Amino acid sequence: MNTKPRLLTMAIAAAIAQMSLMAHAEEIEFDVKTIEARGLSGQIADYFKREKRFSPGAGIVTLAVNGVDIGTAEVLFNSEGQPCIDKPFLERAGLKIPVSMAEGQCLGDLRQAYPQAIVRLVPGRERIELIVPPDALGGPDSTAAAGYSKGGWGGVFNYDVLGVQSGGAAGSSSLLQGMTDLGFNAGDWVVRSRQSFSSNSNGTSTLDHQYAYAQRSFAQQKQVAQAGELYVNNSLFAAPQIIGVQAFPEEALRRNLGAGASATGIARTQARVEVRQAGALIYSTLMPPGPFTLNQLPILTPSADLQVSVIEQDGETRSFTVPFSSFSGTFVPREKGWSAALGRIRSQAGPGLDADWLGTFSGVMPMGGRANLAGGLMLSEKYRALGGGVDGQLPWKILGSAKALLADDARSGTRGLQFTGTLSAPLARRLSASLSTVQQTPGYRDLTNAPIAATSMQPGSGMTGPAPATSPTTHDTAASTPPASAMATTRWAVSAQAMREPRRLPGRPRSG
Template sequence: MPWWVSISRRCGSKVVIGLATLCSAPVYSQTLGEGFDLAVLSAHGIDPKVADYFSHAARFREGVHVVGLRVNGNPLGLVEARFDYEGQLCFTPQLLEKAGLRIPIAIVRQGITPSQACHDFLGEYPATIVKLRPSSDEVTLVVPTQSMREQEWDSGNYSQGGTAAVFNYDVQGFGERSRNDSARSVSAYTEVGFNLGNWIVRSRQFYVTDNGKSRSEHVNAFAQRDFEALKSTFQAGQISTNNPIFGGLQLSGFQFSPDGRSRVAGAGSLVVVEGLAQDSSRVEVRQSGVLIHTTLVPAGPFRFAGLPLLNGTSDLEVSVIGTRGGSHRFTVPAASFRGAFQVDPGYYFSLGKVRGAGLDNGESPVVAMGSGTWGLGRDSSLGFGLMSTDAYHAAGGTLSTVFFQRLSIAASQTLSRDDAGNVSGGQRGISLGSPLTATIELNASATTRTRGYRELLEAGRSMGHDDLNSRFKNQYTVGVSWVNPQLGGFSLNYSYGSQFDGQSAEHLFAAWNRDFGGTRVALIADSRVGGARGRTARRNAREQRRREPGNDLSVRLEVTVPFGESRSVRSYASRRDDRVELGATFSERVNDAVNYEVGVAREQTSREQSVHGRVNVTPRYTQFSLGMRRDSLGTGYSSQLQGGVVAHEEGLTFSPYAVQDTFGIVSVGGVGAAKVSTPQGPVWTDYRGQAVIASLPAYQNSSVQVQTNSLPRRIDLKNGTKTLAVGRGSFNKVDFDVIKVRRLLLDVRDEQGQPLPQGAAVFDENNAFLTTVVGEGMVFLNNLDEPQVLSVSRGDGTTCSLELNPEPETDEDQLYETASAICRAR
C-alpha cells in the first residue's frame, strides 16, 4: 500500500476537510484567522497560524521547487522554479530560457547570483497569465506571441567547439562446417578520428579475411569543417566528390559545398534498397566503388533506408553474399533516387588527383570541377557545371521543377570530350515523381548515352572493342506504390539496363502486404530477368548464370501472427528456381536489451530439414548478435559486433551505436543505469552516470530526455528534458542536475511518550510552514538533507522543538525512511 494512502486512512477525515477548507481560501489580504472559524480549526486540532499562511489561496512554499512547465498549452517538461514568501513565481533566466521567452532588462528582485534574479516579465508583458497549481506541481503560462524568442541560426545561436576522439567498429563473421570441409569469413569496418573546434577528422577502412585470404581497403581519410561566413562545408584529404552534376569521384584533394543548413532530412534518407536473401548473407552496398554500408541479414526480405550516400549521381552496386558461397548482385540506378536526394542551392568546387585509377602512362589525372545551383522561384532550380583535366573535359546542366504542386520533374544533360581518344558524346536523363492520388505514388526515370560518351575514369585508356561495347547504353526505372484499406499495400520497383553489345539486365522487386486483424500477410517477389542478343552475349549470359546460380526468380510468402506485444510466429514458403522451402520462426523481444528467434525449415524436393536460431543483445554499451543454422550439409554460424567509443576529458564512454559527425556526452549526476532518449535511440549511463549521444542533427532542434522511471526512487531531476541546437562538427556536453531527496516519516512523541496531537503545525527554522502532524504523531518531511531544528505548534498554543540529525543514507532506491523523535518543550 502506498505511504500516502496509509497516512490518509490513519489521519481521518477531519484533517482532510480542514486542509481543503484552508486551500480554498479566497484571494485577498486577510488578517490572522479572517475568513476562517478559528474555534472550529482549534477543535479539529489545526493551529490557527496555518490559516494565516493559506489565507492568500493555495500556493507553493517559499524556495526552489521542481515543477512541470506548460507554455501556451505546450508541455515543456520539468524545470527548477523559485517562489518567494508570498508564493509568487520568480522569472529567473533559467525559467525564461526553458520557456523560450525573451529576457526583460528590468529586474524586480535581485537574487544571490545573476542567475537567480527575478526579471520583470509581467511588467513588460502585462497580458501574461500565470496559473500556479501546487497540488500537481505545475506552472502554466499563457504569454503573448511577441514575448517568445525566435530561432537565430544566422547569428550563430547554436553550440560550437568541443574536443573528443571517436572509434567506431562493425565486425562480422560467418562460416560453414561440414564433415569434409569448412569455410570461414570475417570482415571488420572501422572508423577512427576526432572532433576539435568544429573540425571533423575521420579515417575509414575495411578488412576482410576469407578462408585464409585477406584483403584490406582504405575507404578515405579527410578533415572537414563548416564555415559560417561562407555557408559552406570544406573537406580536404581523401574525399568523395559530392558535385550534383557529375558522378562521384575518389580524389586526393579538397572541395567546397553548401553546408546543408536548409536541409531538413539527411541526403539519401529517402533512398531505399530492397532485396531478398535466400540464406543468411552479408550485404554490401557500394557507390563509386566505395563501400558505404555492410551488414548481415537472415534469410528473407531486407530493406535499407537512410544510407550514407556519397552523392546523388552515382549508381548503387548491391552484393548479396550467402554463407554457403552463393551470391548475386544488382544495381540501383542513380536516376531512380535523384528526386529523393535533395540538392542544396549554392556553389560546389573540387580539386584533386583521382584515386584508384590511372592512365596508360601510369599517372592519375588531376581534375577540377565546379558547379552552381540556383533557385528559380519557390518550386524550381537550375544547375550548371564544368569538369576538366589535361585530356578530358565535360559540361553539364540540370533543371528541376514542380508542376501543380504534385508532379516533380528533373532533367539533366552532360557532354564529354576525350582528347586522347578523340571522341565526344553525351548523356541525358529525366526523372519524375508524383502522388497520383492520396494512395498511389509513381516515380520513373530514363538515362541514355551515346557511344562516344566517356566518364572521366574511362578517358585516356586504350579500350578494346569488348570494353567499349560492354558499357551501358540505356537505363530505365519505374516504381509504383499503392495502399488500399481493403486490399493492403502494393509496391513495384523495376529497372532495365542495356549495353552497346546488346546485353541487357532487368531487376524486378514486388511486394504486397496486408493486416488481417493483427495477422500480417506478405508476398515478395525478386527477379533478375532479361535476355542477350548475339552469340557472344548469349555465351556470357550462360557463364554468368553458372557463376551465380539461381538468379532468375525468387518468391516468398510470409504470414506473421503476433502473440501479445513482444512475441510472434512467422511462417513462410519460398521458391527459388526448383527449390521450394517451408519454414516457421518464433521470435520474442524479452526487453530493451534482448531479442531472439528460433525456427525450423524443410526443403521439399530433397526433404532436408534444418533448424536455426539467432539472438540479438544490446548490453547497453555495444550491440552483439549470434546466429546458427544446422542441416544435413553441416553447421553454419554468423555473428556481428558493432558500436562506438568516445574518448573525452573525463575518460572513455561506450556507445551501442556508431558515432556520427556531430555528437555529445550526456551526464545524469553520477547516476548509473539511467535510460536516456536521444535522437539516435535509447542509451544507458555507465557507472559514472555518462552516456554517448551518438548523433545530433546539425542546425536543427533536437531533444534529450531522461526516463525518470529508470532512476532510483530517491533521485529527482531538476529538468528531465533539454533541447539542443548544435553546429556541425561540435562535441556537446549535456548535464542533468539531480536532487537526492531524503523523505522521512517520523513517529514524534512528547517528553511523556505521548504522540503529538493531530493537526499540530510544523515550521522550519525560518518559521516557514512545512506540514502538519497527522494521526498518531506521524510527521512526513519531503526533503531532509541536513540537521535542523523544527518547531511544532500545538492546538492549545504551546510549542515544542524537534531536533533532527539524519543518519547517512543506506538505500537510494527506498522511497522514504522511518524514524522516531522526541519533541521537547521550549
C-alpha cells in the first residue's frame, strides 16, 4: 500500500492550519484547485482562511465564569465555531435562564440575554471564558453548584491512638485507647464507619462500633441522602441515633449569604474587583464594563471597614471604602431547606430507649429579608413532639430568636412545653451583649431523656418526680434529687463579648 499520497495530504492540511494560526484574524486565500487535486475538500480552505475556531459539532471545553473555573462542559458549536448557548449551557455556567427562553432554543450571542456579557473563545486551549454582571448569576452559590465534581474513587483511613504507661512503688499500669475512621468513595457514593477501642493493664478490652453509613449528595437538589447507622440531622429536636435513612441540606452547596455586606461601583473597562478587609483579600471577581453591585460579601468581622479596588484593563486602579456600620448587625436570611429521617432507634443510643420506629421532619423558610421561620415534628411509638421557631432582626439592629417545643411522652405519661429565646445587640464598635432564657413545664421531656415517672412525690421537694431508687438507709443524693427535666425550670444567661480588631496584613507590591 502506497502511503506517500496520504502523508502528503496530511502535510498540506497541517501547513494550512499553521498558516491560519500565523494569520490570526487576517484572512488568507488558498488555492482551492491545488487542495482538491491532493484529495482534500475545498471547504478546508474556507474554514482555515480565518483565525482558529472550534470545530463544528459537540465538544468538551473548560468553562470559566468571572475568572472562576467551573469545570468541563459539553458544548455544541455551529459551522462558524460559535457555541450554542442553550439552557443546559446556562445551567452549567450557573447563570440565570431568561424567562422568555424556550426549550431547545440557542442564543447566537450571550448579549441577547445580558447586554454587558463578554464571551471569550480560546480554541487552542479548548476553553470558554464568560464575563457577566453579578445580576446574571443564579446566586452566590451558583458557581459552587455548577462546579460540583462527580465520579472518581478513593479510600480513607484515619486513626487517633493514645498510649499511657505509668509505674511506681505501688505497681504499674497501662492504658491504650484509639479511634479509627474507615471508608471509601466510589462513583458519587461515600461510605464511612467509625470505631473506638480501649485496653488497660487489668486485661479489660472494649471495642465500640459508633456508626457506619453510605451517603450521596445531589447537586441540583442541594440535598444529602444517608443510609445506615446515623445521627439524626435535625435542628429543632434532640434525637437519638437510628438505623435507617435520612436526607438533609448539603451545606457545601447552600447559599453563602455572608453578613449582608454589599458594594456598588462602576467598571470603565473589563475590570478585576477586589474586596479586602483588614488587609486580607476576601473576594475577587471579574466585571464587564458598566455599573455593578456585589451582594452578601463573606466578611471576616463585623467591626472593620471594607476596601474595594477596581483594577481596569489599562492598570488604572480606583478604590473606595464601605463602612462597617452599613453591615454590622445585619440579619442573614437562610436558604429554604428541609430535613427528614426514618428508622429504628439503636439499642445503644441511651437508657430507656427501646428499638422503636422514629420519624422526624423539619423545614426552614425565609420570610422576606427580615426573618426565618422553622417548624417540624417528631414521631415514635412512645413519644411525639411538635416544634416551631423564628429568628430575625428587630429595630436598633437587635437580633432575636425564639423556639417552642411541645412534647407528649407516653413512657412517663407526661406532657410539657419548652421555650427558648435569645436576644443580641451591638453596644459599641467591638462590644456586643446577649440575653438568653430557657423555660419549661414539669412534664416536658426530650426523647433522649431517660423515662421519669411523674406519679410519686419527692420528700420536701413539693414537685412530682421519680420515686427513690435506693433504700432509706442509703444516702444517694443523685437519686433523691429530681432531674431537671422533671421540674418547671427557668434559666437566664447574660453575656458580653468584646471583638478584637483583626490584625492588618502587610501590603504586597503588585506585579505588572
